[in-house]
Amino acid sequence: MAGLIRTGAITVGERMPSVRQLSKLENVSISTVTAAYHLLEEQGWIAVRPKSGYYVRRQVRDSLEVPSTSEIQSRPVLATTSQLVMDVQREISKPNAVSFSRAIPATDFPITRHLERTYTRLSRMRKHLGIGHTNPVGPYELRQQIAHHAVDAGVAISPASIVTTAGCLNAMGLCLQVLTQPGDVVAVESPCYYGILQLIEAYGLKAVEIPVHHQTGLSLGALKLAMEQWPIKVVLSVSSFSNPLGCSIPDERKKELVLLLEQYQVPLIEDDIYGDLYFGRRRTRAIKAFDTQGLVLLCSSLSKTIDPQLRVGWILSERYYQELLHRKFLNMLSTPILPQLVSAEILSQGIYERHLRHAREAYQYRYRHLVDLVSEHFPTTTKISRPQGGIVAWFELPKHVDATELYHYGRKHDVLIAPGEMFSLNKQYQHCFRLNYSARWTPEKEKAIEKLGQWVAARCST
Numbered sequence: 001m002a003g004l005i006r007t008g009a010i011t012v013g014e015r016m017p018s019v020r021q022l023s024k025l026e027n028v029s030i031s032t033v034t035a036a037y038h039l040l041e042e043q044g045w046i047a048v049r050p051k052s053g054y055y056v057r058r059q060v061r062d063s064l065e066v067p068s069t070s071e072i073q074s075r076p077v078l079a080t081t082s083q084l085v086m087d088v089q090r091e092i093s094k095p096n097a098v099s100f101s102r103a104i105p106a107t108d109f110p111i112t113r114h115l116e117r118t119y120t121r122l123s124r125m126r127k128h129l130g131i132g133h134t135n136p137v138g139p140y141e142l143r144q145q146i147a148h149h150a151v152d153a154g155v156a157i158s159p160a161s162i163v164t165t166a167g168c169l170n171a172m173g174l175c176l177q178v179l180t181q182p183g184d185v186v187a188v189e190s191p192c193y194y195g196i197l198q199l200i201e202a203y204g205l206k207a208v209e210i211p212v213h214h215q216t217g218l219s220l221g222a223l224k225l226a227m228e229q230w231p232i233k234v235v236l237s238v239s240s241f242s243n244p245l246g247c248s249i250p251d252e253r254k255k256e257l258v259l260l261l262e263q264y265q266v267p268l269i270e271d272d273i274y275g276d277l278y279f280g281r282r283r284t285r286a287i288k289a290f291d292t293q294g295l296v297l298l299c300s301s302l303s304k305t306i307d308p309q310l311r312v313g314w315i316l317s318e319r320y321y322q323e324l325l326h327r328k329f330l331n332m333l334s335t336p337i338l339p340q341l342v343s344a345e346i347l348s349q350g351i352y353e354r355h356l357r358h359a360r361e362a363y364q365y366r367y368r369h370l371v372d373l374v375s376e377h378f379p380t381t382t383k384i385s386r387p388q389g390g391i392v393a394w395f396e397l398p399k400h401v402d403a404t405e406l407y408h409y410g411r412k413h414d415v416l417i418a419p420g421e422m423f424s425l426n427k428q429y430q431h432c433f434r435l436n437y438s439a440r441w442t443p444e445k446e447k448a449i450e451k452l453g454q455w456v457a458a459r460c461s462t
């Protein structure tokens, strides 16, 4: 059937033969046809219309090709992040704006209500105010749940090697404080989540940007060359469903990466914040799953799976545990207890797993809808990434089209995007931008995509 669609024998918008018809035609069971249709749906060939049947979808554009090279493209440079980052942050709270700029999860899932109820109940039941500072390690029940969930990523760790933090960025900041001194060189992904670049700037570090392939993530060849050439102190990687490309380092390459770290005795800060939001059949492993020498410090939080307002994150590290704890104590004494207790309770119940199943399915659907809209409204030269999980997509426009100008145009018309300029220390992504597709689609949001597409089309035709 995919072949028939590919060759145009069945065209876009056309209804597929009914399950019953096809079962008769091919002399196979109804369940075989249903399974085949599910597969075609999963691969993006067809979509179901309730009470009507299956229809051929508009075809997904070619995925974004990002050159993956074993040449090092950048020298270590002192991080100075774009002014645009704060500009984009300020715009976030603009009322009436349609925002695609923030990598935040959707709020239309039942877990939001569950969260509210748990907060209310626990704030009545357990004393959390008037108790002074709590132990900086974080409550045992939360660390136990984090250890329990880490098994899904292939990581076996004791709650005694976990430090809780105020979110994932805070976790990575504490790791950098422990592992680096101002002026040190660190290796980051390119394109890189701008929060990481900001941390590097805050600690006076230099960064070498390592190319990321749109499907296989961080280029190990380029990283090896960088390690040979520069005194790299730490590597930072969003290993599963990176921000902004949505790609993952395949498990077997994660193993290779750990061997490289061992060879050079360089630690790696792994940001696994999107790990639970996979679109495939099972969770990918964390790099830490292959770490036998304690060189990998795994950081994560509930900011992408539940709500960034919780500000609950963590670091898994046996080797650097004491130094991390000391750093947390120096930075903030401790983190608020109530959100941590609420998180522990949510993680301990089946509702979290159910929520993840639901969210993963919704995000996949919402991404596909974004692709449909882009196919309709953007010129054919637009490239869009094919995330394997997570909540953001990366766009590449023809080189002469300035995505920062698109950002300013969108801002004027109350449509917010994240310009590519923010994702690197040199100007290599000026023609790119990132959109968040997590929220439910509304006519207003669809219109906003159309508006962006019209602007790009006008630029491409000149």
Ligand SMILES: Cc1ncc(COP(=O)(O)O)c(C=O)c1O
Residues within 6 Å of the ligand: 103, 166, 167, 168, 169, 170, 193, 195, 238, 242, 243, 271, 273, 300, 301, 302, 303, 308, 312, 313
């Ligand atoms: C890759 C990545 N890491 C960390 C963060 C920040 O997480 P948190 O809100 O838990 O500090 C983000 C948020 O956008 C992110 O995309």
